[in-house]
Amino acid sequence: MKLKNRRIAAECAAGLKYPGEKKKYKTFKDWILGTSGKGIYEHFMRPYNEKLYHCKLDKMLPFGQSAYVPEVKRKRKAYGYNIEFYYPAAGGIGSFSKTLSGFVFDRTLLNAEVKEIDPVKREITYGDGMKAAGFKEIISTLPLPELIPRIKGAPKKVLAAAKKLRYISLFALNLGIGREKVNKNHWLYFADPEICFYRTGFYSNVSKKLCPPGMSSLYTEVSLKQGTGYDQKKLVKNIKRDLIETGVLKTSDNIIAEQPLYIKYAYVIFDLNYHKNIAILREYLKKVKIISTGRYGAWNYSAMEEALLDGKAAAGLIK
Numbered sequence: 001m002k003l004k005n006r007r008i009a010a011e012c013a014a015g016l017k018y019p020g021e022k023k024k025y026k027t028f029k030d031w032i033l034g035t036s037g038k039g040i041y042e043h044f045m046r047p048y049n050e051k052l053y054h055c056k057l058d059k060m061l062p063f064g065q066s067a068y069v070p071e072v073k074r075k076r077k078a079y080g081y082n083i084e085f086y087y088p089a090a091g092g093i094g095s096f097s098k099t100l101s102g103f104v105f106d107r108t109l110l111n112a113e114v115k116e117i118d119p120v121k122r123e124i125t126y127g128d129g130m131k132a133a134g135f136k137e138i139i140s141t142l143p144l145p146e147l148i149p150r151i152k153g154a155p156k157k158v159l160a161a162a163k164k165l166r167y168i169s170l171f172a173l174n175l176g177i178g179r180e181k182v183n184k185n186h187w188l189y190f191a192d193p194e195i196c197f198y199r200t201g202f203y204s205n206v207s208k209k210l211c212p213p214g215m216s217s218l219y220t221e222v223s224l225k226q227g228t229g230y231d232q233k234k235l236v237k238n239i240k241r242d243l244i245e246t247g248v249l250k251t252s253d254n255i256i257a258e259q260p261l262y263i264k265y266a267y268v269i270f271d272l273n274y275h276k277n278i279a280i281l282r283e284y285l286k287k288v289k290i291i292s293t294g295r296y297g298a299w300n301y302s303a304m305e306e307a308l309l310d311g312k313a314a315a316g317l318i319k
């Protein structure tokens, strides 16, 4: 991507030319400075990640070899984990899980909240009081802070470790716009703290079938600090204002559909106590024979393809 601001571009390029020495990085901040230099740190990585995580970067672990936060490279060729991807031609990504669920639908119970898991009796109690008993194995994809307090008899130390897990929540706004191709990109990231969202993306640029002809569909994502409430009316107003401020939408654009969404567990924060807390939880889950997997069950940064591979690996653990 070409930066229009020459001073910023020069500072980013200079830092990238002489990044810090290769060493074992202790924090996310050290890792960015050491691999990408001061320019990229100050102009993008610090403001963007502080906005996303609501956390100082010297209080987070380095992502290291994670494919999702790749080291910035001086390459003209595109790189990163998502420069190429597959997507269903029609029906959105939900069509994928719908198709998969077709194979097991007769054994699927939907919209049933797990209230309690008795690991000794091997029994699950649902929100409506219904029980599932006599299971040998259990694979859970519930977020760890939800799973642990639901396990009957979980020790205090384990409950405390689960409470210490850090994450961010998210408010997303899906919009339908009455204009074709409002933007040429798949998605855009915003580091500017004055802009309320950190990312916006364009469904209709992924597949034309994701909106009616002559229109566009897009999403915006606002990060919410763990445990804080939000004012939906105000957020929607600010998102629309900032879509115009950033040039994504025009004042003349007609918003013909909108869908607000709240996601409690959105991104795991790899705080400095992450490994300590996770080790306590994993040891306990092994003891009570619960396979906790998936993005929030393993408490990780992962994408949909890993969720599928996690499922396959979990099934492989069952004798």
Ligand SMILES: Cc1cc2nc3c(=O)[nH]c(=O)nc-3n(C[C@H](O)[C@H](O)[C@H](O)COP(=O)(O)OP(=O)(O)OC[C@H]3O[C@@H](n4cnc5c(N)ncnc54)[C@H](O)[C@@H]3O)c2cc1C
Pocket: 112, 113, 114, 115, 141, 142, 143, 146, 170, 221, 263, 265, 266, 267, 293, 294, 295, 296, 297, 302, 303, 304, 305, 307
């Ligand atoms: C904003 C955002 C953008 C993303 N973008 C992408 C992307 O572009 N590409 C990509 O590949 N991945 C993306 N991901 C990641 C992807 O969504 C996840 O990796 C995937 O959904 C993880 O699947 P999972 O089954 O592990 O967890 P989930 O899909 O979160 O499933 C966990 C389920 O547990 C349920 N649950 C919670 N508590 C209970 C309870 N007590 N009883 C019963 N059920 C309960 C939840 O309702 C949820 O349905 C994104 C994630 C976010 C948050």
